[in-house]
Amino acid sequence: MTxxxxxxxxxxxxxxxxxxxMRVRWALEEVGQPYEVRLVSFAAMKRQAHxxxxxxxxxxxxxxxxLAIFESGAIVLHIAQxxxxxxxxxxxxxxxxxxxxxxxxxxxxxxxxxxxxxxxxDGDKPWHAARVPMMQERIRTRLKSLSDRLGDADWLDxxxxxxxxxxxxxxxxxxxDGLVEEFANLVAYVERxxxxxxxxxxxxxxxxxxxxxxxx
Amino acid sequence: MTxxxxxxxxxxxxxxxxxxxMRVRWALEEVGQPYEVRLVSFAAMKRQAHxxxxxxxxxxxxxxxxLAIFESGAIVLHIAQxxxxxxxxxxxxxxxxxxxxxxxxxxxxxxxxxxxxxxxxDGDKPWHAARVPMMQERIRTRLKSLSDRLGDADWLDxxxxxxxxxxxxxxxxxxxDGLVEEFANLVAYVERxxxxxxxxxxxxxxxxxxxxxxxx
Numbered sequence: 001m002t003x004x005x006x007x008x009x010x011x012x013x014x015x016x017x018x019x020x021x022m023r024v025r026w027a028l029e030e031v032g033q034p035y036e037v038r039l040v041s042f043a044a045m046k047r048q049a050h051x052x053x054x055x056x057x058x059x060x061x062x063x064x065x066x067l068a069i070f071e072s073g074a075i076v077l078h079i080a081q082x083x084x085x086x087x088x089x090x091x092x093x094x095x096x097x098x099x100x101x102x103x104x105x106x107x108x109x110x111x112x113x114x115x116x117x118x119x120x121x122d123g124d125k126p127w128h129a130a131r132v133p134m135m136q137e138r139i140r141t142r143l144k145s146l147s148d149r150l151g152d153a154d155w156l157d158x159x160x161x162x163x164x165x166x167x168x169x170x171x172x173x174x175x176x177d178g179l180v181e182e183f184a185n186l187v188a189y190v191e192r193x194x195x196x197x198x199x200x201x202x203x204x205x206x207x208x209x210x211x212x213x214x215x216x
Numbered sequence: 217m218t219x220x221x222x223x224x225x226x227x228x229x230x231x232x233x234x235x236x237x238m239r240v241r242w243a244l245e246e247v248g249q250p251y252e253v254r255l256v257s258f259a260a261m262k263r264q265a266h267x268x269x270x271x272x273x274x275x276x277x278x279x280x281x282x283l284a285i286f287e288s289g290a291i292v293l294h295i296a297q298x299x300x301x302x303x304x305x306x307x308x309x310x311x312x313x314x315x316x317x318x319x320x321x322x323x324x325x326x327x328x329x330x331x332x333x334x335x336x337x338d339g340d341k342p343w344h345a346a347r348v349p350m351m352q353e354r355i356r357t358r359l360k361s362l363s364d365r366l367g368d369a370d371w372l373d374x375x376x377x378x379x380x381x382x383x384x385x386x387x388x389x390x391x392x393d394g395l396v397e398e399f400a401n402l403v404a405y406v407e408r409x410x411x412x413x414x415x416x417x418x419x420x421x422x423x424x425x426x427x428x429x430x431x432x
Contacts, residue, residue, distance in 0.1 A: 055365035056323055056358065067308040071318035078311050092283040095294050102287035105318070107272055110326040121350060127343035134337060142272065149271035 001065040002036060003028065005075075006050075007209060008059055009039040015210030016175070017203045020072040021060040023169045025206060027076045027162065029198035031083035039209065073105045073166065080162040087161055100156045100163025108146065109170045111138045116173065139179055147183040154192060168193030217281040218252060219244065221291075222266075223425060224275055225255040231426030232391070233419045236288040237276040239385045241422060243292045243378065245414035247299035255425065289321045289382065296378040303377055316372045316379025324362065325386045327354045332389065355395055363399040370408060384409030 005028075007021035021037075028035050044050055046057045053061040054070040061068065062075040069075055077098065080086035087094050115135045122128045146167075150156060155164045171190050174180050180187055193199060221244075223237035237253075244251050260266055262273045269277040270286040277284065278291040285291055293314065296302035303310050331351045338344045362383075366372060371380045387406050390396050396403055409415060 051361075051364075056319075056361045058323075065308075067311055069311055069315040071315050071322060073318040073322055074311065074315035077314065077318075092281075095283055095285055095290065098293065099285040099287050099290035102289040102293075102321070103272075106287060106289055106321045106325070107274075109322070110329060113326060114330050117354075122347070125343070125346075127341070127347075130341075131338070131343075145267075145272045148267075 003033060004036045004038055004063045006038050006040050006053070006059045006061045007206065009041045009044075009209075010213060011206070011210040015207040017206050018173055018175075019059065019206070022202060022206055023072045023166060024060050024062060024075050024079070025202035026165055026169070026199050027079045027086060029202045030165065030196075031079060031085040033079065033083060037205075037209075073101060076162050076166060077101060086165065088158060093158060096157045097161035097163045100161065101166045104163065104166035104170045108142050108167065109173070111135060111142060112170065112173050115139060115177070136177075136179060139174070140182065143179060143183055143186060147186050150185050150189060152185065155189075160193075160196070164189075164193065168199075219249060220252045220254055220279045222254050222256050222269070222275045222277045223422065225257045225260075225425075226429060227422070227426040231423040233422050234389055234391075235275065235422070238418060238422055239288045239382060240276050240278060240291050240295070241418035242381055242385070242415050243295045243302060245418045246381070246412075247295060247301045249295070249299060253421075253425075289317060292378050292382060293317060302381065304374060309374060312373045313377035313379045316377065317382045320379065320382035320386045324358050324383065325389070327351060327358060328386065328389050331355060331393075352393075352395060355390070356398065359395060359399055359402060363402050366401050366405060368401065371405075376409075376412070380405075380409065384415075 005021060005024050008019055011019065013019065025035075040050060040059060045054075045059065050061075051057055053063070053068050056070070058070070060072060060075065061070045062078070069078065076086075087097050115132070118128065118131065118135065122131070155161065156167065157163065168190050171180055171186060172194075180190065194203075221237060221240050223241075224235055227235065229235065241251075256266060256275060261270075261275065266277075267273055269279070269284050272286070274286070276288060276291065277286045278294070283294075285294065292302075303313050331348070334344065334347065334351065338347070371377065372383065373379065384406050387396055387402060388410075396406065410419075
């Protein structure tokens, strides 16, 4: 069955691969599953045809036969549960890997998104400079806990899993903020993720969409 | 195998059932699985014994034989995947229910947590009054999308699922804010969740912990 995902027609991060389609592309590359991409404009994301697939009007979406889902976490988990390569076979180890997938999305990512978003919404407000260190401190607390747990291991729990894939992508959102850099083992962890051949293929494919945009 | 979860020794919400152990208690009640509760103090949550179970020093945790996990989303999913009652049998419907579980945690909850947390961290700051409407508007956008998708259905996708359980719990975090009340179908949706016998048993059990606290 053909798999079709959606991605931004015009990459808002200029091809840096921080949009959520990158998580899905990487997962599909890890399990060796081909897929098609339908590009959507910002206007099209808010139209009824796209809202039928994604009620919150965002990307990515994932279609496979009669199935349509839209949360990057659910899509990565679906891919991991229906193909070998992203979850261990042992039931307990599998539950722990899925636990890290949720930890990336519900414990580590939210304060990072808050820092990012307030840059857009509050960046020109007089209070923003005072709030940034408070938000950074909340992120730092999470990173410290994560760094302590990771220690000198390569991955969060045994072999590379869907949980590591998501955690690496969430940590990448901090690129340029200097926060991950306070934890040498997290820097090395992200680099290990980015060195994977599947990551590189996914990155190149999403970059190609940006590179093909008409230059203005 | 005995299931043991952790919960706050001293309920910070005075027994209103908004802490994340309530999600796990409700799921266990839905599938009819008995469990034990170990209460932890705020000090104990930051000690090594608890950090070994929950690297971010929070509650709940979930222990069952050799398995230990800590994200409420992962715990609810684990319960749903290992017992009948919280996920449909059909594979596509199952993936969609799990999609709603992630939507509750990664799309709907983060702006709600941000509003809650800035009440604590920024409540006494001069900018807070100006920021509250901005944060409320972001939440309202999410609720509007959710309300549009729910329409006049009882649950988000067919029968009640782990996705509805989590979405109801996330919406409950807005109690007293007047935002859910702008969407009559979401109010009715939350009430349907709270009317379930399993919800009521879970609520009563967590309330009993608060009621047993020494009065000061």
